[in-house]
Amino acid sequence: MQNRKYHHGDLRNSLIEAGIELINREGASVLSLRKVAALCGVSQAAPYSHFQSKEDLLGAMREYVIEQFMEVLETSIQDCKDQNNPRLLIQMGKNYVMFFIKNPQYFTFIFSQQCIEINLSLDGDETKNFPPFQLFKTKAVPIMNNLGMSKARVEDAIISMWATVHGLSSIATMKNVHYNKDWETKIEDIIWNIQVLAV
Amino acid sequence: MQNRKYHHGDLRNSLIEAGIELINREGASVLSLRKVAALCGVSQAAPYSHFQSKEDLLGAMREYVIEQFMEVLETSIQDCKDQNNPRLLIQMGKNYVMFFIKNPQYFTFIFSQQCIEINLSLDGDETKNFPPFQLFKTKAVPIMNNLGMSKARVEDAIISMWATVHGLSSIATMKNVHYNKDWETKIEDIIWNIQVLAV
DNA sequence: CACTAAATCTTATCAGTGTAAAGATTATTT
């Protein structure tokens, strides 16, 4: 990308992508603004024309990753014929975990900083809700209603299921985890232990 | 703690405790060796007489926290009369989550760096296994065997249950999480959604 | 077109960080 031009042209996006490349290559803990700038061929202070702070760039990178994440989750919905089958939730959970297994650095990157807004209740403000969870909730509520569950139990079950899938992602992306089976084929069995789905 | 003596006397432990105090006060992301040293009243390079690197000190702090964590889990075992009742597992899970709700900084501190060794399989090397998981496994296996489950299903159920509890801790300790109920009274309901326990 | 204002980038420069080296001080061992 290094051009002799004074103006880069698309520096904002380049910084985001360079940052993500560095995270995948070296990990988020050793990421520096200067490395990102160097990778884009600009000076150390150049990023400050597009981002107020390092945290601001990290926030934009996070949004970028979450968008990719959302695309993966949405395909798992479109691939399902019967939108009322609990299997849809399993498939979403599977794709949830597999996304982080395929991109191990992303899990801690997204969740380590505690800047994510989450509304666990069924009612309440959904505008600022963490999009992946918001999507899961939207799909899970009608399916669980369909199974004749009470509102309170639906809420519990949604939290329970998301916690399982989320925790599984956390565990599977740990560096020194020993598991002698293939996650892709096993995840489904593990998620099936949620009582709701076994009905 | 600041003494006029040249030798501190118990600097190694003081550094660990000061570091943990700073984590609880300001968070792990802004922790520096120099602040920890200053809090102990010693020079910036003094920690290097006891720890090879910052990461080395963080490792010792992590062990310290995990010990506290283990004590909490072990009391939940001793408080249970019937060691074969699945309720024991619920109680462990409850204490697992509540420990992190009471110490919100500890979750990311322990798990964000990926230095934890975990063996998910039922057989294999247990010596270097993450002690809290190792303890959970030891207690869960006989209880689940008692329920007449196959070895494969036991393994799945253990991972499933731990993932739920672990994920619940991750979610509950996020900074901007909105939940209009009391965790302490609700956790149990949520964990009960694991199929095994509902048998 | 010329001129101005805004946007973008560079070059210092700063305080704070982890870490290493060399030396000072105290404790331990012989």
Add this chain to the structure above:
DNA sequence: AAATAATCTTTACACTGATAAGATTTAGTG
């Protein structure tokens, strides 16, 4: 008591996030 080891201080270096002042380019206005 002397020698050795352990502990701590001082100094120094490279790297970091961030700011300020200035250079360069682009966009907008008459």
